[in-house]
Amino acid sequence: MLGISFAVSGLLTLYVEKCRNHYSYDEIAAFPYMKLVLRASILLFEMAAPLSMLVSFVVTYVLWPKALKGNGSDSCKRTTVLIQHNANAIMSLVELGLLGGLPVRFTDLPLAPMFGVAFILFSWGMRFSWVPSGEPQFLYFFLDTTLGKKSTIALVILVGILIAFYAIFVLVEDIILYLGGGMKVHVGVVTVVSMFVCRFRD
Numbered sequence: 001m002l003g004i005s006f007a008v009s010g011l012l013t014l015y016v017e018k019c020r021n022h023y024s025y026d027e028i029a030a031f032p033y034m035k036l037v038l039r040a041s042i043l044l045f046e047m048a049a050p051l052s053m054l055v056s057f058v059v060t061y062v063l064w065p066k067a068l069k070g071n072g073s074d075s076c077k078r079t080t081v082l083i084q085h086n087a088n089a090i091m092s093l094v095e096l097g098l099l100g101g102l103p104v105r106f107t108d109l110p111l112a113p114m115f116g117v118a119f120i121l122f123s124w125g126m127r128f129s130w131v132p133s134g135e136p137q138f139l140y141f142f143l144d145t146t147l148g149k150k151s152t153i154a155l156v157i158l159v160g161i162l163i164a165f166y167a168i169f170v171l172v173e174d175i176i177l178y179l180g181g182g183m184k185v186h187v188g189v190v191t192v193v194s195m196f197v198c199r200f201r202d
Helices: 002-021 026-029 036-069 079-097 111-125 149-178 183-197
Strands: none
Touching: 002 026, 002 036, 002 079, 026 036, 036 079, 036 111, 036 149, 036 183, 079 149, 079 183, 111 149, 149 183
């Protein structure tokens, strides 16, 4: 989802820049479907960015500690795994705090939890398809429906954390403005929030 969001935003920017030689911004905005594409660009980012932070947070504070108590965290420290669980959150924050500054608004808050619920339903629907034997496999232990109310409590907590991350994305711009703006402040805020959710070693 994050890749699609960045692709749509990037291609849209290139398209507008190409058209700018012949049309004003108001004329470009009046192109057929342009309003729809602009809106889709924002909505995709509003769904993907908080979820990217949630993934990094869950790996850092749930899966990694669980791995340390079990068979070790070697699988968490592989380069591809580190990129998958850290770069997504860092790139979302870089987009928000250093590059495009796509707006994240409280009015669209339900989008991220709705996409998260869709992911959970997908993972439950696919639980018999992950291994050749057909035995049920859950992507994460907290999605395991056989855990009873523990799984329900975990999902409620995850939704709460997701909403908190959405609020952080809404407030990052205000925090940057409150601290006076400037490149150092932008980089500092992005770095501090990234350090809170990312993990690279034991």
